[in-house]
Amino acid sequence: MTAARGFRAAAVEAGIKPGRTDLALVVSDRPCVASGVFTTNLAKAAPVLVSAEHLRGGSARAIVVNAGCANASTGPQGMTDARESVQLVAAALGCPVDEVLVCSTGVIGVNLPMDKIRGAIPLAVSGLSGEGGAAAARAIMTTDTKPKESSRRVDLGGVTVTVGGMAKGAGMIAPSLAPLHATMLAFFTTDATIDRATLDRALLDAVGPTFNRITVDSDTSTNDTAIVLANGAAGAALVSGPGPAYNALRDAFREVCRDLALMMIRDGEGVQRIAEVVVKGARTEGDALRIARTIADSPLVKTALHGGDPNWGRIIAAAGRAGVHFDIDKVDIHIGEVFVCEGGAARSYDEAAAHQAMLADPGRLTVDLHAGEAAESMWMCDLTKSYVDINAHYRT
Numbered sequence: 593m594t595a596a597r598g599f600r601a602a603a604v605e606a607g608i609k610p611g612r613t614d615l616a617l618v619v620s621d622r623p624c625v626a627s628g629v630f631t632t633n634l635a636k637a638a639p640v641l642v643s644a645e646h647l648r649g650g651s652a653r654a655i656v657v658n659a660g661c662a663n664a665s666t667g668p669q670g671m672t673d674a675r676e677s678v679q680l681v682a683a684a685l686g687c688p689v690d691e692v693l694v695c696s697t698g699v700i701g702v703n704l705p706m707d708k709i710r711g712a713i714p715l716a717v718s719g720l721s722g723e724g725g726a727a728a729a730r731a732i733m734t735t736d737t738k739p740k741e742s743s744r745r746v747d748l749g750g751v752t753v754t755v756g757g758m759a760k761g762a763g764m765i766a767p768s769l770a771p772l773h774a775t776m777l778a779f780f781t782t783d784a785t786i787d788r789a790t791l792d793r794a795l796l797d798a799v800g801p802t803f804n805r806i807t808v809d810s811d812t813s814t815n816d817t818a819i820v821l822a823n824g825a826a827g828a829a830l831v832s833g834p835g836p837a838y839n840a841l842r843d844a845f846r847e848v849c850r851d852l853a854l855m856m857i858r859d860g861e862g863v864q865r866i867a868e869v870v871v872k873g874a875r876t877e878g879d880a881l882r883i884a885r886t887i888a889d890s891p892l893v894k895t896a897l898h899g900g901d902p903n904w905g906r907i908i909a910a911a912g913r914a915g916v917h918f919d920i921d922k923v924d925i926h927i928g929e930v931f932v933c934e935g936g937a938a939r940s941y942d943e944a945a946a947h948q949a950m951l952a953d954p955g956r957l958t959v960d961l962h963a964g965e966a967a968e969s970m971w972m973c974d975l976t977k978s979y980v981d982i983n984a985h986y987r988t
Contacts (some may be wrong), residue, residue: 593754594725595743596782596872598825601724606712608660608698608705609857613799615709616728618715618779619654620686624821626652626691627695627791629799631816637664637700638674640815643693646678650788652821653691655779656713656844657732659760663696664705664814673704680710684717688879695817696778697734727757731987732777735861736760736981744844744852751828753784755844756896759852761808777783778818778852784841785824786831795820796854802849806971808860809979810889852966857971862978867955871911872967880968883959886914887974897955897975902946904932911959922962928952 598621603613622900624666630640646652663670668774678692685692696704729739742754759946761776778799786794799818831837857866869888874880887893890910896903904925912920925933928949932941 593728593741593756593758593779593781594722596754596781596825598622598722598755598823599781599821600717600722601728602716602721602784603724603727603926604712604715604719606658608658609876611796613727613731614659615712616657616731617654617681617713617718617720617899618728618781619720620781620821620823622823622825623651623653623691624823624863625650625786625788625791626693626819626821627788627795628817628819629795631813633812633814633816635665635814637662637696637815638666638670639663639694639696640817641671642674642678643695643817646690649690651691652693653687654681655684655693655695655819655821656716656724657695657697657777657779658704659734660698660813661696661702661704661730662698662700664700666701668702669703673706676706677704677709677713680713681926682816684714685858695815695819695821696803697732697777697815700814716898725756725758726822729948732758734758734760737859740852740855740859742848744847746797746814746840748828748831748840749962751826753782753841754825755780755782755784755841755848757781757848757852757883758948759856761841761856776813776816776850776856778803780818780845780848782822782823782832782841783819783824783826785826785828786841790832790838791820791822794838794845797842797860798845798849802846802853805969806853807885808857808863808973854971857973859980862976862980863973865897865951865953865955866971866973867957868971870956870958870967870969871961873961873963874916874918874966875964877966877968879918880895880966881970882916883911883914883961887957887959888970891967891975892973894975897950897972898976900947902927902930902932902943902950907957907959908933910935918961918963923961926958953983
């Protein structure tokens with residue numbers, strides 16, 4: 593988060609999750625053009641609503657994030673607490689309240705311990721550092737086993753511009769992010785100079801094929817959020833609208849998003865292996881994506897992946913219930929390079945080779961509908977006993 597010029601970060605122990613840092617603060621030394629996308633879940637958490645409201649102005653300076661409590665389904669008190677959190681940060685930084693964004697992750701239906709937040713925010717402000725990005729990435733973790741960070745540098749007209757990012761997410765991961773409306777939290781900084789409309793487009797172009805193409809457990813969180821701050825500190829020319837500069841910056845964002853998305857799916861709760869589900873030969877990209885997502889979310893496919901069982905019948909069954917019309921008698925399926933289903937029926941193949949292909953990490957499941965030219969893909973993970981254990985006792 594602090595790879596780009598002009599950004600500082602800090603992490604402190606607020607006491608929400610005893611024995612570890614659990615509150616992160618990211619601040620730009622100057623006001624930023626800002627953009628965000630949020631969960632499409634109707635049960636939006638209070639911090640999602642407050643941050644979306646603040647982003648309507650198109651600018652921001654700071655993001656405060658706590659772990660251990662989602663501040664979701666907490667009623668009017670939750671909104672009051674989210675608003676107080678941003679007010680405390682704004683007062684400590686001396687910036688307008690609507691230039692502070694707030695995010696939370698953790699247990700739903702529990703109020704923020706504001707006595708602890710009030711004491712932690714001044715400590716975070718005093719600890720801000722250009723070297724604080726790694727600590728911030730660790731502080732936002734919940735059931736994650738490791739922090740998630742990435743960055744890219746790109747040349748814009750002879751000036752080096754940096755895109756940095758951090759994310760958290762291991763369970764309740766099936767992001768469905770939309771403009772101002774995935775628990776996955778992702779935050780990005782850049783020292784590029786860019787206008788709001790172009791930054792909005794760059795963020796959407798980055799999260800669509802990355803965060804919106806992963807699933808751990810098919811559950812879309814109440815708190816999913818992706819936010820980007822652009823402060824222009826590199827001194828590059830303004831990026832406004834389409835063109836080579838936009839393409840270069842968008843690609844840098846997309847690469848950082850892809851890195852973080854794959855880190856999340858790899859670090860999913862209890863995950864032992866991951867696989868890409870590719871659906872091709874569809875009439876439309878929407879059809880292909882719907883089928884790919886249904887396969888990737890299928891508990892039967894996920895358990896087959898865990899056991900290395902090349903049970904392609906589960907794959908074709910999931911495709912058939914996706915709500916997309918296609919000719920089942922034209923479907924071909926490959927597990928890795930092993931051709932297991934032809935024309936919707938069994939074909940002769942090496943079972944041992946298919947088993948090894950199903951054990952590959954990462955693996956690849958390919959479904960060809962032979963109905964058109966469109967293709968889409970999803971990244972999935974296996975479903976393990978550890979996932980059940982973690983989520984059977986998440987609160988207790």
